[in-house]
Amino acid sequence: MAKISDSIVIRGIRIKNRIVMPPMVTFSFHGDDGHYYGRQHIAHYTARAQGGAGLVIVQATRVAGAADGTGMWTAGSLAALADIAANCRAHGAATIMQLSCGDTDINALAAADIAAMQADLRQAALIACSLGFDGVEYHFAHGFTLCKFLDAAHNKRTDRFNGDAAARTRILTELLPAIRAATRANFIIGVRMGEYLPDSRDGVTAAQTFAAAGIDLLHISFAMRPPTHAVPAGFPCSPTTWSACKIKKEVSVPVVAVNEIRTADQVRCLIESGCADLVAVGRGMLADPEFANRVLAGQPVNPCHGCGRCLWFTDHAKCPASAQG
Ligand SMILES: Cc1cc2nc3c(=O)[nH]c(=O)nc-3n(C[C@H](O)[C@H](O)[C@H](O)COP(=O)(O)O)c2cc1C
Ligand code: SF4
Structure with a gap:
């Protein structure tokens, strides 16, 4: 039985415990001197690494512009991103950068648009590797551009990016040999995705297809919209978290579970039951940068208040939990 304090090795990278900071855009932060990232971001991620997270996944960064x-x-x-990676490592956390393609109508993309997108997807990973990140996570979740490729109901393309699961994952999988050839041997390539694409079976097949193509880590959130399926009696987490447990049974690569996980008991249950390999705590870690250290030490956390809409989407300074933290 795994414990939350156990390390796990993914593609040769040792992650010191099972608690993950999932990607969360820090909307009200500002960069320095007109750049997107800056000192505020460095301090934010450094604090969560110092707070004990085994793996820090840096917020969605749009790949557009990576090539130029x-x-x-x-x-x-x-x-700034290189400083984030270095500081997280100094505190013993592995660090991955989430890469996204924004929100585009994929059915209107010309072949040249897709070629440019793929050039950016590839180049972004190479840059993340050169900056010192331990890996990247491609954002195939939450209805955004890459998620639309995966969803069999949404994807209406008539080219090689639609058909079966192999075709719908191709936007990334056909780049993997080139990315592998140009990155460190232990560079983690992960995917964040959901289960219903649009049916559960489509999601399972997509997850298996990514794993077979060589993806190292699957982070299961939701696809075009959050699932509404029932969870088994006694399961202490949300339907989205249950999706991760379902997919974990169908793949041999490590799986991260996420969504509304707030307590040490929930984290422990998911890991000790073998439902997931890693557990990501988002708003809980915004509310308490020391969430991981406190859970590992058996101490109470500074709890997230579960506001209707998280204020970090608009003005992090108004987060009521941060004010008490
Ligand atoms: C302010 C904010 C920004 C987010 N940004 C991202 C993001 O960049 N990429 C992503 O995949 N999910 C993003 N999410 C979703 C989180 O990664 C996580 O899946 C979600 O908050 C549910 O987990 P939680 O209940 O532990 O917060 C964001 C969530 C919040 C609250
Ligand atoms: S703004 Fe509210 S929901 Fe968001 S982290 Fe703070 S307490 Fe939690």
Whole structure:
């Protein structure tokens, strides 16, 4: 039986415990000198690594511009991201960068648009590797661009990016050999996705297809919308978290569970039951940067208040939990 304090090795990278900070855009932060990332971001991620998270997944960063150094990929932003990776490592956390393609109508994309997107998807991973990150996570969840490729009901393309699961994952999987060839041997390539694409079976097949293609880590959130399926009696977490447990049974790569996990008992139950390999705590870690250390030490956390809409989407300074933290 695994314990939350146990380390886990993924593609040669040792993650010191099972508690993960999931990707969360820090909407009201500002970069420095006109760059997207800056000192505020460095302090934010460093604090969560210092707070004991075994793995820190840095917020969704749009890959657009990775190939030409524009947008979120300016020298100033890259310097801040490199500091994040270095500081997290100094505190013993592994660090992964989430990569996203924003929110686009995939059915309207021309072949050249997709080629440019793939060039950015590839280049972004190479840059993340050169900055010192332990890996990347491609954002195939939450209805955004890459999720639309995966969803069999949404994807209406008539080219090689639609058909079976192999075709719907191809936007990434056909890049893997080139990314592997140009990154460290122990560079983690993960995917965040959901189960219903649109049916559960589609999600399971997509997860298995990613795993078979060489994806190292699956982080199961939701796809086009959150699931509404029932959870088994006694399961202490949400339907989205249950999706992770379902997919974990169907794949041999490590799986991260997430969503509304707030207590030490929930984290422990998911790991000790073998339902998931790692557990991500989002708003709980916004509310309490020391969440992981406190849970591991058996101490009470500073709890997230579960506001109707998390204020970190608009103004983090108004988060009522941070004020008490
Ligand atoms: C402010 C905020 C920003 C988020 N940004 C991202 C993101 O960049 N990428 C992503 O995949 N999910 C994002 N999410 C979703 C979280 O990663 C997580 O799945 C969600 O908050 C549920 O987990 P929780 O209940 O532990 O907070 C965000 C959530 C919040 C609250
Ligand atoms: S704003 Fe509310 S929901 Fe968001 S982290 Fe703070 S207490 Fe939790």
